[in-house]
Amino acid sequence: MNINKMQGQAGEVSGLLQACSHASRLLLLCQLSQEELNVGELETKLGLHQPSLSQHLGILRRQGLIEGRRSGQQIYYKLTDDRAKALVGSLYTIFCEQ
């Protein structure tokens, strides 16, 4: 492992980790890595109040991890960032398998 490489990426990586470092956002990313869901569905699945959920979605969106697609009144979100997908997968392997 070459520390210099990590030094160049540290800002970007820590930004991603920061975005994932809240339990609700982590679960959001897990859900959205599996299926595309609209905000109302996420609200009931995760049991969050709408403004909080919207803020968390905003953080993930501004970080470039998720994308929304409007369909009528609903906006459907999914996880689009490959690195975030890989991270979620690794976290699942480390903490939920074995």
Added chain:
Amino acid sequence: MNINKMQGQAGEVSGLLQACSHASRLLLLCQLSQEELNVGELETKLGLHQPSLSQHLGILRRQGLIEGRRSGQQIYYKLTDDRAKALVGSLYTIFCEQ
């Protein structure tokens, strides 16, 4: 991927991510996954002020990720948590290889 499993772990995982979500702490973990280093060495390697460094080390220590061993006047730290090791390895793979 079973979301329920992640739900049970979300608090613990987000705690770990929180600890890694600062560029200096991320680099600390990378360094300490490679070699045991004392505080003065870390200070010059990472270019941090001693009190900040000590605070970051304290956060990682209280989170159970690193352990210190006193040898004379110096305290040598290394990464001891297996999951954190696995995470750092995954992050390196995702962001620094490919």
Added chain:
DNA sequence: GCATTAATATAGCAATAGATAATATACCAA
């Protein structure tokens, strides 16, 4: 158009994090 529902944005507040400066503790050597 108007009313309704879905989603987003904003404001206010409490709690937390991070930087710096100053102080304290632990160890060692003379």
Added chain:
DNA sequence: TTGGTATATTATCTATTGCTATATTAATGC
């Protein structure tokens, strides 16, 4: 014991985060 070096802790300040409540925008059905 005295002084020096290494590390930790504390205090203070500022900035950021997250929650709740409220307002605003967007789309639909009448």
